Amino acid sequence: MKKDSGLSTREQIVQMLKTNGELSTKDLTEQLGITGMAVRRHIDALERDGLIESRTLRQPMGRPTAIYSLTEEADRHFPKKYHAIALDLLGELAKEAGESQVNHLFDMRKETLYNKYSGSMDHKNLAEKVSTLADIQNENGYMVEWQQKNENEFILEEHNCPISKIANKYNHACQCELGLFENLLDADITRTECLAKGGKKCVYLIRKRNEQQ
Template identity: 25%
Template sequence: MEDSEATTRDRVRELIIEFGPITAADMADRLDLTSAAVRRHLAGLERAGQITVREDTTSTPRGRGRPAKRYIATPAAHPPAGEAYARLAVLALTQLGAEVGPEAIEEFARMRSDELAARYRAVVEAAGDDVHARAEALATALSQDGYAATSRPIGVTDTIAVQLCQGHCPVQQIAAQFPQLCEAETQAFSDLLGVHVQRLATLAGGEHVCTTHIPVTIPTRAEGMRVRP
């Protein structure tokens, strides 16, 4: 029974990492659990400092009562990335910058992003020309590599943009000191998707998720709104 409880709590934690901010009701639906069971695990994760609450500030009318609680993961929720490895990588990059200059770190970041783009290019291109489909393919590929990524459409009636969210980053501790890694990764996403993307938030910068804004439609003076090719 204890093993089963721990496994379920891990599933709740992983769901929050991937889809947060997320409500207890959404988690119950996705995991096929009762609301009471989900709240029990949420309480345990809160006590462990692995999740925190973000109040729902959406303008959608909810009737009487308090807004639904939405849960996000804290840094303590993420699997250890290897403290010794992270320290060694930071030391090596620090020395590289001191010996050669900051341009060497930028070149290293570009090399890493080029490798990332090469690894995902076939999967993304197989999705066709639709930007939304390409973003979904990229999110799936990133998740398979441990980034807990999702593609979330934005828009009321028509999808006008997509947010690529990464709930986990294997190099978060290193990127916190060398943001060039995040900048180069953003450029790789832009190259893969064929549109200019914008990084809105990063785990390395202290947010609960890395968020990349991807335009799906663009305004034109003559046509009003046009889908990107």
Template identity: 30%
Template sequence: MIEVMGQRQQELLRLLLRTKSGMTVDELSRKLEVTRNAVRQHLASLENDGLIEPGISRPSGGRPEQLYVLSDKGMEIFPRQYSWFAELVIDSIRDEAGEGELNERLGRMGERIADKLLAQNAEESDPQKKVEKLAEIMQQMGYNTGGASVVDGQPVIEADNCVFHNLAMKNPDICRFDLAMMSKFTGSKIDHQECMALGGNVCRFKFSKPSKKKSGKS
């Protein structure tokens, strides 16, 4: 993500990455060789995007100096490679417990994340609203959904970016995590109609009411 920003903002963020304690407007101005007003404009824009935040005020000879630091969101825009570790974990579970147990664990993990998301968001009773909220959350997580739509009377989410893409290309079982998370969050049955890990252009998920279980007579 950082590559799509202007050069000055990239340089500013990298300076803050290297200086975890934070930097003042004057320090950034000297390092970037731009005016203090220019630095303030960049800081205002980056703070508005949630990438930086005010840190502590540092005592000085006169008025305390305000430090600026990277936010957690700002830290995450720098490249990080987790896929090799996740692949190692997936392979280890499969080798030790088998394919069935791997799918069970991925499903439980997805449901656990759904429980946390449900606790953080206002409960929706309307099925379409539930899917729309899920699409919004997935967008924030990086799936690039563009929101939810309705096809043949059923809610549909299409994602053209999978946050597990490299891992899923080698281990399609990872999709079990997504499916369990979506199902638990919306209380729906999920039809995974298209998958990028299997050659699709997008990942398409269709949501429908779960079939009612028949109760036996006692």
């Protein structure tokens, strides 16, 4: 492996494991050109951070060898341009069947998500529903915070939007998210700021409906 001077030793180890799959301490030592003790120190740190894991390779002769590989957590650190593939596919669908079919896909996704999460809202007041929605969105990578303004109003903020590039081109995706929130919370919601439209975050003002207790 050609060493990249712009990368730290830990970053080089992670990249080497990404490209090779599995490597031993000896392999890493030889490729990095540093001492075995230094490699083991970096390996220990990477294991503590949950970025690599090991398995024991038994050999016909000699002592068993520890082989290291990346964990799923480490894999998340590598860039993935899923949005580019999704945009290409949606673009092809729009050309073949029209943008109405793209919007229909987003409508179907909204319905699927509602069916998935609506049960978690049963028998909860609005504050509990907002808290549950924040937990759901955080699990999906939206980096959510929320607060209660008064007895009848709440603010929910999303600091990240995994589909922002798609929503920037297909605004119906944002409308479906707003509709999903309204259905899950059974509340009136206004989006006052949107990442897909150049905002710094997505901000939702949530109001209790008159018929709610």
